[in-house]
Amino acid sequence: MSRVRAVMTRELGEYFHSPIAYAFLLVFAGAAMFTFFNVGGFFARGIADLRGLFEAAPVLMVLLVPALTMRLWAEEEKQGTIEVLLTLPAREHELVLGKFLASWILLAAGLALTLPLVVTVAWLGDLDPGPVIGGYLAALLLGGAYLAIGQFVSATTENQILAFILALVVCLALYGVGTETFAGLFPDRTAAVLRRLGTGSRFASIARGVVDLADLAYYASLMVFFLVASVFALRAKRMPE
Amino acid sequence: MIEACDLRKSYGSTVALAGVSFRIERGEIVGLLGPNGAGKTTTMKILTGYLLPDGGTARVAGHDVIAEPLEVQARIGYLPENAPLYPDMLAGEYLGFMARMRGLDPGGADADRLLRAARECGISEVLGRPIGQLSKGYRQRVGLAGTILHDPEILILDEPTSGLDPNQIVEVRELIRRMGRDKTVILSTHILPEVEATCGRAVIVIDGHVRADGALDELTRGxxxxxxxxxxxxxxxxxxxxxxxxxxxxxxxxxxxxxxxxxxxxxxxxxxxxxxxxxxxxxxxxxxxxxxxxxRTLEQVFRELTETAFAAGEGAR
The missing domain is CATH 3.30.70.260 (ACT domain)
Structure with a gap:
């Protein structure tokens, strides 16, 4: 566990050595506020909830998370430091987990920056805490799934830009399959399946305040799947073709 | 102790190692010598458990590199080619990170290990500076300090003096010789005087084969x-x-x-x-x-072997 912490601390330091962390936090908080008031129509609806925030969260994270994950392994590969890391007496999952936790903490910090909204809404009206807690939990898990996808993609290339674009495409695809625009094209049975696979369609009910354990489990399993895939991507580096 | 036994490795259709075997006893400093692309780096990557060989086995510090890479990695210090480092980290942060990854406690009980490694490598005065701002010589020595923090039995150094100026080369060689007193060291190079200056023995690898293996005076005898x-x-x-x-x-x-x-x-x-x-x-x-x-200088031995290998290759064609 001490190695996971060492990797995590180093990664966090790396985020804050560069402008990535600040840019991410600023853009994330700014965009969340903007969509909450302007797109979510908080004042127009006159209901004390955070629907505007949670409706925007899946798309917002699709766009911003790849920026956090693109360098995770691609940069190690490019600098050659991956050879230093992989010849330390550490297991691959410790490295993957350390990097994942660092990126997750940054994402959590971004979500934490939206907490003033919660305070404001609670002060303005009668805010039901259940859906709020559930919404944040779901956002953390969905973000975690995206981060895991991003890390996996980063472990397959030494090109950061490519890692960014691929992660964006995969996350967007997972979001897109569940949208009405896409799922609506298919017969009802198929559409239902697609909606269950889509990361955004599941989030819609969460945004309305209905948090289903199945949704959380789905996000968590996506996360675990891609973290395991990252471990295998690292192992594959020992056996180049 | 390092023991390589019939190591084979190909990248696609390119054969990097075609059955490399050698044995290095405890306390030896051995130079792995060969032209660029001869298979030195591949050999080292296999010995450190970074690459899996296609065939053959290797035991390092008593453990099989394929079956027990972590046991091997806990006992070695490895400096890859060009000493890759994190440019945004401070030199001291990097050493702290390497120490923690080795299960040491650089902030407490093992603080003196870190300082000692820094002193031995002559980088004490740059610990507070970002690695990216250091000269190549300092960077190489920061990398070296990172490999000896845990006092490993075995050091594996891939071209430890490449890209250094003559003064820095002398310093790094001196450092390697000093560390070689109580450790087993294998270093790769294509610079012959390097081997003559630091190593007791040379293993010459050409085109993925060991072409010569012996004490320096033995190889240059005659x-x-x-x-x-x-x-x-x-x-x-x-x-x-x-x-x-x-x-x-x-x-x-x-x-x-x-x-x-x-x-x-x-x-x-x-x-x-x-x-x-x-x-x-x-x-x-x-x-x-x-x-x-x-x-006969090692240079001649080397050239003769390279020419023989080349002639053999031409003959086969």
Missing amino acids: QVQVVTCGAPDAEAGRAALADLVDGATIEAAPAGDGLWTFRFAVTDRDGALAERIAARIHDRGWSLRELRRDD
Whole structure:
């Protein structure tokens, strides 16, 4: 566990050595506020909830998370430091987990920056805490799934830009399959399946305040799947073709 | 102890290692020597458990690199080619990170290990500076300090002096020699004087094969006999010397003034050979300008082996 912490601390330091962390936090908080008031129509609806925030969260994270994950392994590969890391007496999952936790903490910090909204809404009206807690939990898990996808993609290339674009495409695809625009094209049975696979369609009910354990489990399993895939991507580096 | 046994590795259709075997005892400093692309780095990557070989096995510090890479990695310090580092980290942060990854506690009980490694590598004064701002020499030594924090039994250094200026080279060599007193060291290089300066033994790898393996004085033992005389042509000279050279190849080259220079390896220190050659040339009625013995340098050994390997490759084609 001490190695996971060492990797995590180093990664966090790396985020804050560069402008990535600040840019991410600023853009994330700014965009969340903007969509909450302007797109979510908080004042127009006159209901004390955070629907505007949670409706925007899946798309917002699709766009911003790849920026956090693109360098995770691609940069190690490019600098050659991956050879230093992989010849330390550490297991691959410790490295993957350390990097994942660092990126997750940054994402959590971004979500934490939206907490003033919660305070404001609670002060303005009668805010039901259940859906709020559930919404944040779901956002953390969905973000975690995206981060895991991003890390996996980063472990397959030494090109950061490519890692960014691929992660964006995969996350967007997972979001897109569940949208009405896409799922609506298919017969009802198929559409239902697609909606269950889509990361955004599941989030819609969460945004309305209905948090289903199945949704959380789905996000968590996506996360675990891609973290395991990252471990295998690292192992594959020992056996180049 | 390091033991490589018939290591094989190909990248696609390129054969990097075609059965490499050697053995390095505790306390030895061995140079893995070869031209660029000969398989030195691949060998080292396998020894550190970074790459899996296609065939063969290797044991490092008593553990199999394929079956127990973590056991091996806990006992080695490995400096990859070009000493890759994190440019945004401070040198001291990097050492702290490496120490924590080795299960040490650089902030507490093991703080003195970190400082000692920094002192030994001469980087104490740059610990507070970002690695990206350091000179190549400092960076190389920061990398080196990171490999010795845990006092490993075995050091594996891939081209530890490449890209350094002459002063830095001398410093790093001195450092390696000092560390070699109580550790097993294997270092790769294509610079021969490097091996002569630091290593007790050389393993020469060419085209994925071990072409020579032995103590330096053993590899360079024997001498080269040089004869410059007035033979009418190369063939006549070769014929005259044929029964005196004990099967060695005779190289012939025109020496100007209608003379020819013949060279061949002699393995023993037979002093009378010179007299026999002189008598033979006298019998033929040729003039004799020069008769001398040269010591073989590692450079020559290396070149001979490279040429033999090249000729063999050409012959196969």
